[in-house]
Amino acid sequence: MLRDLRTASWTRREGLALLTAALGAENIRWVGGAVRDGLLGVPVHDVDxxxxxxxxxxIAACGRAGIRTVPTGIDHGTVTAILKDGPVEITTLRRDVATDGRRATIAFATDWPEDAARRDFTINALYAHPETLEISDYFSGLADLAAGRVRFIGDARQRIAEDHLRILRYYRFQTRFGAELDAEAEEACAELAHTLKGLSRERIAAELLALLALPDPHPTIARMRARGVLPVILPEACPPQIALLAQVIAAEHQQGVAPDPVRRLSALLPPMPEVAETVAARLRLSKVQRGRLIVAAQRTPGDAADPRALAYKLGIAGATDRLLLGGGDASGLQDWSIPVFPLKGGSIVARGITAGPLVARTLQAVEARWVAEGFPDAARIDTLLTEEIARLTP
Structure with missing residues (x-):
């Protein structure tokens, strides 16, 4: 059952009242995710x-009201109002003039149904009056939202032809909100999966990682492969990797580890650093994301022997990835801070060791024993140092 939008805390933000007064209640409607999530009782961060x-x-109306604006997407009719309780993107009603599957040429419109008709899914085309919070629903989005159904507005194939990324958006929204599959949407996505090849790698990566960040994307990922969609964007993800994804998701839940899309992407790849490198380059991932994929691909059966020693070497994220991917236990790392090795080269020189390579080797030997012993206190480090120096004395 959908909730009364008046119970959603975001609707009582002071900044929204100021914006309504500035632009006029008759001229604006809250739309999209905030309305949808408010009706579901889901926390809302951004309001459109x-x-x-x-x-x-x-811009002029906001200026008169003392509200600062930023022309964040002025070519597409979007201005962002900077409010005390969060920015609001304000977009002039639009209609598509021409589309090529990657970008659209738009013209400004004047009525709400025309603007709604260019949106992707019925559940994203719900408009709320800023004062009464009455919902305008032009495509039965309320019924779909209540039923847990993600349905394209109008003809699914036409919507996808306008923007090929809507295939991946469908799977993400279906994973998040769907309780039942929409047959037309499923068939259209499978039929037009090849069109994903024309999209930028960055857009594909952003949608794929957003999908993998959801609580349990495994059934959707498996369905995407079965329907021929996943091979277009991630051909490396074969059945064994998809099964590993399910295991990793279960382990995250059991061990109290926060879901992580990069870790889950690693599960979908074979444990081969060269493959991780190729995928990171193809998806234009960040340097940090690329590094994590490569480290995860280097996992070995011995990783689980000493999780904290592994974390000292790789960092918490890297060790957690390797442990979960290898079937190990990462729960002990989640509230643990990696200690700093306190011994410095100067302390070794002060004990009579001549500065140079011998100091570095001694430092490394003491550090290795310190890690192996579970990071003991300063007194034990001093003992370890004494023992290592004794080994150097004829």
Missing amino acids: CATRLLPAQV
């Missing part, structure tokens, strides 16, 4: 606003 006003009119 649709308006009949042109961008210049929005």
